[in-house]
Amino acid sequence: MSDGLQDLYQEVIFDHNRNPRHAGRLEGANRSAQGFNPLCGDKVTLYLHLDDAGVIRDIRFEGSGCAISVASTSLMTDALIGKTVQEAQALFARFHDMMMGADVDEENLGKLQALSGVKEFPSRIKCATLGWHALHAALKEGGQVSTE
Amino acid sequence: MNAKNSVPVARAFDVEAVRRDFPALHQQVHGHPLVYLDNAASAHKPRAVIDTITHYYSTDYSNVHRGLHYLSERCSQAYEDARGKVASFIHAKDAREIIFVRGTTEAINLVANTYGRKHVRAGDEILISALEHHSNIVPWQMLCEQTGGVLKVVPVSDAGELDLEAFEHLLSSRTRLVAVTHVSNALGTINPLRRIIDAAHAVGARVLIDGAQAVHHMPVDVQDLDCDFYAFSGHKMYGPTGIGVLYGKAALLEAMPPWQGGGEMIREVSFERSTYADIPFKFEAGTPHIVGAIGLGAAVDYISSFDRAAVARHEHELMTYATELLGSLPGLRIVGTVANKASIVSFVLDDAHPHDVGTILDRYGIAVRAGHHCTMPLMNRLCLGGTTRASFAMYNTRSEVERLVAGVGKVMEMFRR
Numbered sequence: 001m002s003d004g005l006q007d008l009y010q011e012v013i014f015d016h017n018r019n020p021r022h023a024g025r026l027e028g029a030n031r032s033a034q035g036f037n038p039l040c041g042d043k044v045t046l047y048l049h050l051d052d053a054g055v056i057r058d059i060r061f062e063g064s065g066c067a068i069s070v071a072s073t074s075l076m077t078d079a080l081i082g083k084t085v086q087e088a089q090a091l092f093a094r095f096h097d098m099m100m101g102a103d104v105d106e107e108n109l110g111k112l113q114a115l116s117g118v119k120e121f122p123s124r125i126k127c128a129t130l131g132w133h134a135l136h137a138a139l140k141e142g143g144q145v146s147t148e
Numbered sequence: 149m150n151a152k153n154s155v156p157v158a159r160a161f162d163v164e165a166v167r168r169d170f171p172a173l174h175q176q177v178h179g180h181p182l183v184y185l186d187n188a189a190s191a192h193k194p195r196a197v198i199d200t201i202t203h204y205y206s207t208d209y210s211n212v213h214r215g216l217h218y219l220s221e222r223c224s225q226a227y228e229d230a231r232g233k234v235a236s237f238i239h240a241k242d243a244r245e246i247i248f249v250r251g252t253t254e255a256i257n258l259v260a261n262t263y264g265r266k267h268v269r270a271g272d273e274i275l276i277s278a279l280e281h282h283s284n285i286v287p288w289q290m291l292c293e294q295t296g297g298v299l300k301v302v303p304v305s306d307a308g309e310l311d312l313e314a315f316e317h318l319l320s321s322r323t324r325l326v327a328v329t330h331v332s333n334a335l336g337t338i339n340p341l342r343r344i345i346d347a348a349h350a351v352g353a354r355v356l357i358d359g360a361q362a363v364h365h366m367p368v369d370v371q372d373l374d375c376d377f378y379a380f381s382g383h384k385m386y387g388p389t390g391i392g393v394l395y396g397k398a399a400l401l402e403a404m405p406p407w408q409g410g411g412e413m414i415r416e417v418s419f420e421r422s423t424y425a426d427i428p429f430k431f432e433a434g435t436p437h438i439v440g441a442i443g444l445g446a447a448v449d450y451i452s453s454f455d456r457a458a459v460a461r462h463e464h465e466l467m468t469y470a471t472e473l474l475g476s477l478p479g480l481r482i483v484g485t486v487a488n489k490a491s492i493v494s495f496v497l498d499d500a501h502p503h504d505v506g507t508i509l510d511r512y513g514i515a516v517r518a519g520h521h522c523t524m525p526l527m528n529r530l531c532l533g534g535t536t537r538a539s540f541a542m543y544n545t546r547s548e549v550e551r552l553v554a555g556v557g558k559v560m561e562m563f564r565r
Contacts, residue, residue: 066501
């Protein structure tokens with residue numbers, strides 16, 4: 001693989017792209033939001049089930065996108081189940097910081113570290129953050145969010 | 149003003165000699181020699197254009213049309229000479245029919261805001277095609293919102309061909325304007341303009357052609373086509389960015405109200421009322437992109453210096469070669485398969501999204517476009533999120549096509565593991 005590509009396209013990315021976790025629509029979701037990347041036209045809809053204590057009990061997503069956006073959203077769903085809204089928001093912030101190239105403790109991000117190579121590809125950061133922006137919107141009040 | 153013929157003798161077409169004219173082609177990208185196949189987005193510039201721009205900013209530069217001094221006269225002359233060159237390039241009857249604008253987008257907006265607002269009433273129809281770039285959709289939507297006009301869309305086949313029967317059915321005495329592209333920027337389809345224009349004129353509609361993807365690939369004769377408006381951009385035809393052309397028939401332009409008001413476009417101004425300059429100046433408010441226009445003139449000279457049939461043949465061969473090689477890869481589908489195409493090969497892979505293809509090719513030094521190509525309605529019609537698009541210019545080579553195909557092979561390898 002050419003320079004830098006192996007950092008971007010790690011095996012875990014291919015795995016989650018081929019077999020996205022928590023794909024589909026969530027019946028009984030009480031939060032949802034759509035993320036849209038006008039640059040490429042990619043869309044993702046995220047469904048959450050939050051219990052009364054503010055814990056994410058279940059999560060699903062549907063949409064189409066590139067390997068980076070699908071894998072990022074899929075990895076995100078894995079990381080979120082069982083987290084409180086506050087924990088999810090903190091994770092969003094850490095992930096966002098990593099994308100922006102800020103100095104973050106990547107160990108804290110677990111499997112999401114696989115996406116750290118994206119920061120070297122500025123045109124692909126919006127792909128990696130599409131599902132996360134949808135999460136951010138869903139945790140606030142839902143609706144549609146654009147990466148622009 | 150008369151259209152001028154600038155370059156009488158054709159230079160033999162030799163792609164290696166052509167490549168030497170384009171400094172930007174000779175660079176390494178991520179450790180590989182650049183293969184630039186994003187020409188439909190914007191093309192590189194030959195030394196002749198770059199030198200012209202440098203010359204005018206370095207020496208004969210001033211504002212145009214109002215200076216009494218030497219530099220202003222020199223610069224005004226060069227600016228108007230450029231207008232003459234463009235007129236001759238597209239066979240306009242008169243250089244006054246050439247309006248300098250920022251690009252195709254501004255040209256279309258100009259027509260929508262002047263001809264459109266004057267002639268389109270509630271219930272009147274504007275006809276566009278499913279192949280259009282957003283810039284030939286949105287200005288008409290905005291016009292319809294303002295006037296109560298109705299936008300109708302000519303459908304396209306799965307192969308990317310306009311349904312001409314449907315077009316002729318959609319035409320009626322309510323049709324005020326037909327706005328279609330000459331060459332599809334996403335698929336490369338060349339539209340049958342003569343038939344479209346004749347049919348539109350038969351019901352009394354005017355026709356605007358988006359020529360952004362056409363003028364540098366094929367000879368355009370606006371008188372022979374009999375189109376009412378023809379719009380194109382400088383930067384896709386080896387000229388500068390920020391400069392483009394609206395051609396309009398003189399009688400139409402004369403009857404149209406101005407769009408932007410300001411200096412240059414007036415005859416006399418008082419606080420009570422102003423009167424407007426004659427065409428083309430009526431539509432060129434403010435200081436124009438002077439050196440851009442002169443640079444566009446240099447691009448016209450450059451293109452015209454070749455046997456254009458030989459250039460078109462070369463570009464067609466590249467497209468055919470790429471179609472053949474890519475089309476033979478299992479898991480790849482060419483999008484846009486009509487017989488009559490120009491310089492564009494769009495494709496999708498079963499296993500990889502266009503954005504992944506674009507990123508990976510870039511790491512091998514190959515520049516392509518990935519996405520919806522500003523044709524979201526067309527992509528929806530074809531049930532695609534986007535495509536990967538390779539678009540060819542006169543300076544591309546067969547070995548670059550082979551590099552592209554090898555790069556796509558690498559993508560497939562990565563995504564198939």
